[in-house]
Amino acid sequence: MTRPFQALCVSVTLAAAVSGGCVAPPSQPTAALAPIALPDLTRMAESVRTQIQARHSALTALIVRRTTPPLDLSNAYGDLGKLLLAAQSADVAEACFLNAQTLNPSNYRWPYYLAQLYRTKGEPRKAQPLLERTIQLHPEDVAARVWLGDIHLQLGRPDAAEPQFSQALSLQPNSLSARFGLGRAALAKNDYRGAVSYLEDVLARDPKAASAHYPLSLAYTALGETTKAADHLRQRANHEILPADPLMVEIEGLLESPQTYETQGIRALEREDWTGAAEQFRQGLALAPDSAALHHRLGSALSMMGHTDAARRQFEEAVRLSPDYFLSQYSLGVMLQADGRHRDAIERFAAAVRSRPIYTEARLRMASSLQRTRRTTEALAEYQQVLSGSAELTEARLGYAMSLVQLGRYREARDQLIAARQAGPDRSIFTHALARLLATAPDDRVRDGQRAMTLVQELLTKGRTVELGETMAMALAELGQFERAASVQRDLQATARKAGLANTVASRLRVNLQRYERLEPCRTPWTLEEMP
Amino acid sequence: MRVALSFVMLLVAAGCAADPVAPIPAASESAWFTDRAAASGLHFVHVNGASGRFFYPEILPPGVALFDYDNDGDLDVYVAQGHPLNPTPDPSAALPASTAPLTGRLYRNDLQVRADGTRDLHFTDVTEQSGIDARGYGLGVATGDIDNDGWVDLYLTNFGPCQMYRNNGDGTFTDVTRQSGTANQPGFAVSAAFVDYDRDGWLDLYVGNNVSYRLDNHTVCPNPAGVPDYCPPQIYGGRPDRLYRNQGQGRFLDVTAKALVGGKFGPALGVSTADFDGDGWMDIYVANDGEDNLLWLNQRDGTFAETGLAAGVAITAEGKPEASMGVDAADFDNDGDEDVVVAVLTGQGMNLFVNDGSARFRDASTASGVGAQSLPYTGWGTAWFDYDNDGWLDILSVNGTIIAQEGRTGQPFPYDQKKLLVRNLANGRFESVGSRAGAAFDLSESGRGAAFGDIDNDGDVDVLVANDRGPLRLLINEIGNRQHWIGLRLIGETGRDMLGARVAVVRKDGPTLWRRVRSDGSYGSANDPRVLVGLGMSTESPRLQVRWPDGRHEEWPAVPIDRWTTLKRGSGR
Secondary structure, eight states: OOHHHHHHOOOOOHHHHHHHTEEOOOOOSSSOOOOEEOOOOTTSOHHHHHHHHHHHHHHHHHHHHSOOOHHHHHHHHHHHHHHHHHTTOHHHHHHHHHHHHHHOTTOTHHHHHHHHHHHHTTOHHHHHHHHHHHHHHOTTOHHHHHHHHHHHHHTTOHHHHHHHHHHHHHHSTTOHHHHHHHHHHHHHTTOHHHHHHHHHHHHHHOTTOGGGHHHHHHHHHHTTOHHHHHHHHHHOOOOOOOOOOHHHHHHHTTSOSHHHHHHHHHHHHHTTOHHHHHHHHHHHHHHOTTOHHHHHHHHHHHHHTTOHHHHHHHHHHHHHHOTTOHHHHHHHHHHHHHTTOHHHHHHHHHHHHHHOTTOHHHHHHHHHHHHHTTOHHHHHHHHHHHHHHOTTOHHHHHHHHHHHHHTTOHHHHHHHHHHHHHHOSOHHHHHHHHHHHHHHOSOTTTOOHHHHHHHHHHHHTTOOOHHHHHHHHHHHHHTTOHHHHHHHHHHHHHHHHHHTOOHHHHHHHHHHHHHHHTTOOOOOSOOGGGOO | OOSOOGGGOOOEETTEEOOOOOOOOOOOSSOSEEEOTTTTTOOOBOOOOOOSSOOGGGGSOOOEEEEOTTOSSSOEEEEOOOOOOOSSOOTTSOOOOOSSOSSOEEEEEOOEEOTTSOEEOOEEEOHHHHTOOOOSEEEEEEEEOTTSSSSOEEEEEEEEEEEEEEEOSSSOEEEOHHHHTOOOTTOOEEEEEEEOTTOSSSOEEEEEEOBOOOGGGOOOOOOTTOOOOOOOGGGTOBOOOEEEEEOSTTOEEEOHHHHEESOOOOOEEEEEEEOTTSSSSOEEEEEEBSSOOEEEEEOSSSOEEEOHHHHTOSSOTTSOOOBOOOEEEEOTTSSSSOEEEEOOOTTTOOEEEEEOSSSOEEEOHHHHSHHHHHTTOOEEEEEEEOTTOSSSOEEEEEEBOSSOOTTOTTOSSOOBBOOEEEEEOSSSOEEEOGGGSOGGGTOOBOEEEEEEEOTTSSSSOEEEEEETTSBOEEEEESSGGGSEEEEEEEEOTTSOBOTTOEEEEEOSSSOOEEEEOOSOOBTTOBOOOSEEEEEETOOOOOEEEEEOTTSOEEEESOOOSSSEEEEETTSOO
């Protein structure tokens, strides 16, 4: 950890130190300070290099003055340390913070930053006393307590972790990270009821705190509550629950580099601050105009602001700079798809999938556009590809069945829907699709009006939609009850008018009503527009 | 082995091939392991071609194999090699001085054991006469006898298509990639594993694919200060793994779509096969870099169900997927089931998943101390092995960062770390003992592949370590055989190592020890398929129960200790 400056800072003469980036401190009343040798700056962004050199020069000037009060010198070392920490030059940052701490032992920031530095390097035992020191100097520091609790958990000491999280919670009663810590500590102590209580509380306060689902599922499993365990397992996502940490937030935003602006912009996106995000990405692009990632992210922010054309231009610029930038290819595909330009959308999705073969969303979108352009066999293959990796994915199962319908393979479609209805979590979607197919399939061997009607009635107990009403009318017509079918269809027309549904729906309702009035059943399960 | 002395001559009698007892050599108290790579003729230096462009594959290799290709009773060595990836080579990018062409290398072990039990370990580079022409950008290697002819074959994973080499049984190999149907186009696999998942007596093949990287979609990932470095795999996205079913005689069929249903593939780096749920059918565990690990549970009908998350072995107890790289499965707590250890990134700490016997796992990384002791390291090759023959499996991981170390301006590839050795304290906890293990553990290098096996046939497990852009290291175990042991080779009727077979070492004076025949696990590497079981101070000859991969059981009433013995299927009772 302390290897670099001794090796590099051979000469401690001031002239050499200043010109070579190596600063030897003057004699101080306190213990000897470590010399600071700047890391190799040549590969850093120019803007960052300038920042670090300026901060280093300021420190050098204070050292040269020799009358600088220790507090000022401490701050200068600490300020340089913060920049270096942000630049991931941890070894030199460490020396800076140690000097800052030596010169001003009562400033809680320096042990805190040192602790974070050691934590990142996987040295929790070195971080622990520094966090304890931070808390001693700044007892109301919630972040320090949460991180200290975290370190105790890492070191297998849940009993020591618990009071840290508890105190953090008493200081900040809304703290999710403290509750999350208490939940994890309880889990580590096999106190499953306690874990459930804390972790459920986390999710009740913030349903987006999805990281809580997994430990909660473990706790429920241990309690034998398998349904709840499975439910939480399904909802699990990797969304870290971190303490509000103003000192580290300051570090994250210190460097004037494209990467910093990108990170800051992403943070703003997470806060749904679209304007702030766009501003950060623009600043990043000012430093790195050829960054496809920044163009894409700016496009995303603009899209969220409703500036579709501006967003499209950013996505186009991203793929111009980097044709393999699959996220922008996907975003452009989505925009084209929304405009009904399916052939162009297919090209974009195909490019995204070429670059990233397991990009499921892109493959599903591509399959949908292929269906709409009547390239059904290709769509079927794409759905099959998705299903080979994610067999339970509702969109893929439904799309696969719809493709079979489009190809006239009604029996296979029916069998697929029956299987999906039995296995899949979204049972009602498949039940409805099956009812529709049984009511309208052109294949006599597949059609079963009675069964279709039974399924419709099952669904009607859960809710009513125009689409379900259409299926009911179709089933009635199939059963020869044309008058009732026409009556249902007229009611649906009135509902659709009231709800202001699209013309395509009105037109479809009209065509089928005329059919029922002519005493003809429907033999078109889904129009092209209705396909998923 | 050129001069076959009596020590390793196999005497097949009543199903046992017994060797004379080898005296336990005196060893230095100060070194548990000593590096004998250069002294034994392993003058290999890996070339990753790094020239400052940060091509993603450069950070991954090389893997290494320990396997007895010439059936002379000792372990030979194969090591993957790279080359510059830059399409317009930078003349200033110096390559290490080496007389060998930049291809994967095969070294024959010419071990000599003298009458007094002392050994002369020497390797000869036989690549050119072997017919192996591995000019791809080599990443890893897997070993297994694909055609049941009793000669172990070689599968090479590359950045690009893989290669299958059939062992001709005369010291040469033939490239049968096309005929075998295992090219894994377009390829980018590191770890692969041979496993007879359908119990038909032929070794099938699981290939863990990494990312959808191509040189023309290459990108660089600068740190917050703008310093360029290698990208994480998520930039390129994972590529689906492949399962190849051996239809007989080494002709494989890609059955991925039919057999591996319902799993979201990730950037695979490690593969370990074992019967995790104890149903007698082999399952597959896949370590993914930064994404959920996979547990493919064998459904006994030619298909697998992916159950990693529900089984508690996909992510940590905190709910985080980690950067999983090396992996191994074994029974570290001697309770009869297969537990999993996974090497991960600095700051994450190795994952130790404890099996309850039914493929339900508990994350014991923290409680065991393994997590905390490994926090400073980014681990790659790793394995359960009993370095001190006390009957309890320990862990070694070879390490190296993926982010350049600062302050190494003069160093061409500043991604080095020391190795980690943790000792099983027989109570569910582990202690770090690397600082006592000798000078080889003080070396800071970019460790990647690691293969484990008894290279000098002296009754303890040695380790072959492959470094990215660095030399091979051969860590000879100097202390293991101070305690008693039994060495077992479990073979089928045709002489094939029966990967997946489990052996129970039943003792009167200690718990029954369960061990498995395996060449997979670790990272891009192939281990000694033989089983070496430490017995501590016990001098009792244990009873052995073997469960073969097809479910059959056999028993051997007493097997001599402190020697290698071959158990041939059908010769027990």
